[in-house]
Amino acid sequence: MADAIHINRRVRENAVNLSAALQSHMLKIFAPDARKELRRFSAGEAAELLGISTGFLRKLHFDNRIPDVHTTPGGRRHYSAADLMEIRRALEGTAKTEGAYLKGRRPGDKVQVLSFLNFKGGSGKTTSSIHTAQRLALKGYRVLCVDIDPQASLTTLFGYQPEYDFLESGTIYDAIRYDNPLPFSSVIQKTFFTNIDLAPGGLLLQEFEHETPRALIDNVQPPFFSRMAATLQEVEDNYDVIIFDCPPQLGYLTMSALCASTGVLITVVPNMLDIASMSQFLLMSADLLDVVSNAGASMEFDFLRFLINRYEPNDGPQQQVVAFLRQLFGDEVMVAPVLKSTAISDAGLTHQTVYEVERGQFHRNTYDRAVDSLNLVNDEIESLLQKAWGR
Incomplete structure (x- = not known):
C-alpha cells in the first residue's frame, strides 16, 4: 500500500510539473492573455x-x-x-458561373461532416484535420472544428490551454452530456483563423465514455450514437463543413461522431505494424457499426477514404505497403499522400501549422515540398465535398 501511495504521489507531482512547464512554454510563445494571430x-x-x-x-x-x-x-x-x-x-x-469563387453550400446542399480517425495514436489525425480545416477556410469555406479527443490537441493548436481554459466547462461535453446539456452554440469559440470556429475538447470529454453505459441502461434519449448529430442540427446552417478530430480509440465519442458524419478519412502510416493495427480497428468498427445500425443509427456516408500519412517516397518498404493498400482498396485510397516533413513537425513545436508559419523560417525546398503535399491532399478532399454536393 505504501508503494501505491508513493507512486500516486509521484504521478501527481509529474503531472503538476509538466503542466507548469507547458504553461511556461506557452507564455514564451504568446504574451499573457494573447491569442494567436494568422500571418498575412x-x-x-x-x-x-x-x-x-x-x-x-x-x-x-x-x-x-x-x-x-x-x-x-x-x-x-x-x-x-x-x-x-x-x-x-x-x-x-x-462571376459568370455561380460558385466560381464562393464554393460552399448552396440552397439544398447538406452540411458536410468529416471524421478523421484511426485506432492507433500517432497516425496524424489532428495534423491532417487542422490542415484540412485551414486550407478549406482559406478557400472560402465556413468551417467548424469539433475536438472530441480528451487530450484536446486540436484545441491547443488553436491557441488555447485546455487544462486551464476549459478545465470545468466550455467543451463539447457540455452540449452532449446526458444531464442538462447546454445549447451547442454556447460552447463554440471564434478562432484567430478567419472562417474557422471551434468546439473545444478537454479532459471532461472522458466523462461521456464513463456515463454512457449507465445512460444505455436507463434508456436516456437521444442515445449516445444520436446525440452528436442532434446537437449539430442547432448550428449546421452556419457552416459548409464540420470536421471531427476523433480520439485514438473506438469509444462512444468516436461512434457518435461517425453516426453524425457524411465522410470518413482514416489516416494510415504506411508500415506493417500500423496496417495490422488498422485491420483490428476496421474489424472492431464493422462489428460496432452493425450494433448501432441495428439500433437505428444512420450509417450512410458520401465517401470513405484512406489517407496515407508521413509518407517517405524514397522508402522502399513504404512504397510496397502503399502499393498493397492501393491494390486492396482501390479508389478508396487517396491519390495524394501527406509527405513526412520536418516543416510539419517543426511547426508543431510552436503549436503552429505549415499554413501559419512564414516560408522564411524553413529551407525553401523543405517548406514548398510540405505545402505542395498538403495542398494536393486537401484539394482532393475539397473535390470529394464538391462531388457530394453534385458538382
Whole structure:
C-alpha cells in the first residue's frame, strides 16, 4: 500500500510539473492573455488560393475592383485571410458561373461532416484535420472544428490551454452530456483563423465514455450514437463543413461522431505494424457499426477514404505497403499522400501549422515540398465535398 501511495504521489507531482512547464512554454510563445494571430499571405499565395493568376490579381487592384490591402514600402502587397474573403465576394458578384469563387453550400446542399480517425495514436489525425480545416477556410469555406479527443490537441493548436481554459466547462461535453446539456452554440469559440470556429475538447470529454453505459441502461434519449448529430442540427446552417478530430480509440465519442458524419478519412502510416493495427480497428468498427445500425443509427456516408500519412517516397518498404493498400482498396485510397516533413513537425513545436508559419523560417525546398503535399491532399478532399454536393 505504501508503494501505491508513493507512486500516486509521484504521478501527481509529474503531472503538476509538466503542466507548469507547458504553461511556461506557452507564455514564451504568446504574451499573457494573447491569442494567436494568422500571418498575412504574399500575392503569389493569395492568387493561388483565389484560383487566379498573379497578373490578374494585380490588374484587379489597378482597376480598383477589389479593396486595398497592406502594402510594404517596397510596394509588395500582403493579404490577410479577411482580405481574401472580401476579394472572393467581389469576384463572385461579377462571376459568370455561380460558385466560381464562393464554393460552399448552396440552397439544398447538406452540411458536410468529416471524421478523421484511426485506432492507433500517432497516425496524424489532428495534423491532417487542422490542415484540412485551414486550407478549406482559406478557400472560402465556413468551417467548424469539433475536438472530441480528451487530450484536446486540436484545441491547443488553436491557441488555447485546455487544462486551464476549459478545465470545468466550455467543451463539447457540455452540449452532449446526458444531464442538462447546454445549447451547442454556447460552447463554440471564434478562432484567430478567419472562417474557422471551434468546439473545444478537454479532459471532461472522458466523462461521456464513463456515463454512457449507465445512460444505455436507463434508456436516456437521444442515445449516445444520436446525440452528436442532434446537437449539430442547432448550428449546421452556419457552416459548409464540420470536421471531427476523433480520439485514438473506438469509444462512444468516436461512434457518435461517425453516426453524425457524411465522410470518413482514416489516416494510415504506411508500415506493417500500423496496417495490422488498422485491420483490428476496421474489424472492431464493422462489428460496432452493425450494433448501432441495428439500433437505428444512420450509417450512410458520401465517401470513405484512406489517407496515407508521413509518407517517405524514397522508402522502399513504404512504397510496397502503399502499393498493397492501393491494390486492396482501390479508389478508396487517396491519390495524394501527406509527405513526412520536418516543416510539419517543426511547426508543431510552436503549436503552429505549415499554413501559419512564414516560408522564411524553413529551407525553401523543405517548406514548398510540405505545402505542395498538403495542398494536393486537401484539394482532393475539397473535390470529394464538391462531388457530394453534385458538382
